[in-house]
Amino acid sequence: MTHAQFCRPSNKQRVRTLWISDVHLGTRDCQAEHLSRFLKAYHADRIYLVGDIIDGWKLRSGIYWPQAHTNVIRRLLTxxxxGTEVIYVTGNHDEFLRRYSKLMLGNIHLVDEAEHLTADGRRLLVVHxxxxDVITRCHRWLAFLGDRAYEISLVLNRWLNHWRARYGYGYWSLSAYLKHKVKGAVNFISDFEQAIAHECTRRGFQGVVCGHIHHAEIRQVGEVEYLNCGDWVExxxxxxxxxxxxxxxxxxxxAQEAARSAQAQASVSPS
Structure with missing residues (x-):
């Protein structure tokens, strides 16, 4: 057990491991406030940052860094x-950090990939x-072009949720909804899952934890357990x-819907 398990009592939920990816700090669409609240609610032995935590691509064209983004960094450092072990797995938007792979700063480790052993003995590959992704790897200009189209959907997503919040509705992702409806996007996600599952089989892993495509999911792909963190943008x-x-x-x-249901139930329960 690490020191994280011996901290003073608190109302945080104790868990063994957290995985988050695709936070994209440095962009206007990063949901930093929501992420900070999520991190504050848990007491983890280990946390994996599965790539694209800082958006180096966006920061090249101009600095956008509000206090909420600093708060996420401060929360991780805290x-x-x-005592929480923080393992930062580099991604393509924070690829500038790959030159520093294997760097260790106290409890913070910077790596290109990692292996995680679950409490019940499963070996998982952790990689961004x-x-x-054939487009990112072989056709970088298409990746940047797709990134621009994605930004447009995120702007619409931001305004939609601004008005939803004003009228008391919870968070809902327009861009994630479109991903499920566009055939090309569905096919791309399927090809990505198959490729990464094949690599796990080749290397003898029982599963994989990844990010990159902003599509959270837990499912079996052949003999491989496929787990995608999703993102903190959409x-x-x-x-x-x-x-x-x-x-x-x-x-x-x-989580928001469950909280609203619990609140509604409490309001009608006899005192």
Whole structure:
């Protein structure tokens, strides 16, 4: 057990592992406030940052860094200081960090990929996943072009949720909805899952935790357990490993709906 398990009692939920990816700090569409609240709610032995945490692509064209983004960094540093092991797996948007791979700063480790052993003994490959995206790897100009189209959908997403919040509705991702409806996007996601699952089989892993495509999911792909963290730009999702090795997919929208239901039930219950 690490020091993280011996911290003073608190109302945080104790879990074994957290995985988050595709935060894209430095962009206007980063849901930093939601992420900070999520991190504050958990006390983890280990947290994996599965790539694209800082958006180096966007920061090249101009600096956008509000206090909320600093708060996320401070929260991660606080977790590290209190004993949580922080493993930063580099992605394509923060590829400028890959030159510093294998750097260790106290409880913070910078790597290109990692291996995670679950509490029930499963070996999982932890990798961002851009290595298995043919467009990103072989056609960078198409990746940048697609990034611009994606930004447009995120702007619409931001305004939609601004008005939803004003009228008391929870978070909902327009861009994630479109991903499920556009045939090309569905095919791309399927090809990505198959490619990364094939690599896991070749290397003897029972599963993979990845990000990159902003599509959170837990499912079997052949013999491989495929787990995608999703993102904190459109869907606000994460993976949580409990102490028995069970891994669950956290969705902000589901958590908000559960909280509203509990509040409504409490309001009608007899005192």
């Amino acid at each position: 977790m590290s200081k209190r 996943g851009d290595q298995f 869907s606000c999702t994460a993976l949580i490993e409990h102490w028995d090795g069970q891994i669950e997919l956290y969705r902000l929208a589901d």
